[in-house]
Amino acid sequence: MMQEIxxxxxxxxxxxxxxxxxxxxxxxxxSNVPPFxxxxxxxxxxxxxxxxxxxxxxxxxxxxxxxxxxxRPASAEESCFLS
Numbered sequence: 001m002m003q004e005i006x007x008x009x010x011x012x013x014x015x016x017x018x019x020x021x022x023x024x025x026x027x028x029x030x031s032n033v034p035p036f037x038x039x040x041x042x043x044x045x046x047x048x049x050x051x052x053x054x055x056x057x058x059x060x061x062x063x064x065x066x067x068x069x070x071x072r073p074a075s076a077e078e079s080c081f082l083s
Contacts, residue, residue: 002038002059014040014057028063035063036074 003015017040028035041056059074061067 002034002036005057012055014038026064035061035066036078037062037071 005012005014007013017038036059038057039060041058043054043056045052045054059079060071061074061078062071
């Protein structure tokens with residue numbers, strides 16, 4: 001499940017990124033938390049001899065009984081729920 005994101009010394013610390021792959025049967029419902037996880041998409045480009053790094057955190061929907069144990073990208077409507 002998603003956890004907090006904080007910045008330490010100007011760098012993002014994104015907790016619990018890898019947990020989306022451990023689909024626990026009914027864990028979101030039992031924990032009373034939204035059934036979403038975050039993916040991490042890193043882009044690195046070389047520009048004038050400097051590496052430019054960017055990242056995105058697209059949400060994924062992970063309610064096993066609703067997605068058949070196949071996490072999928074969250075829809076735009078579901079993503080609005082996360083704001």
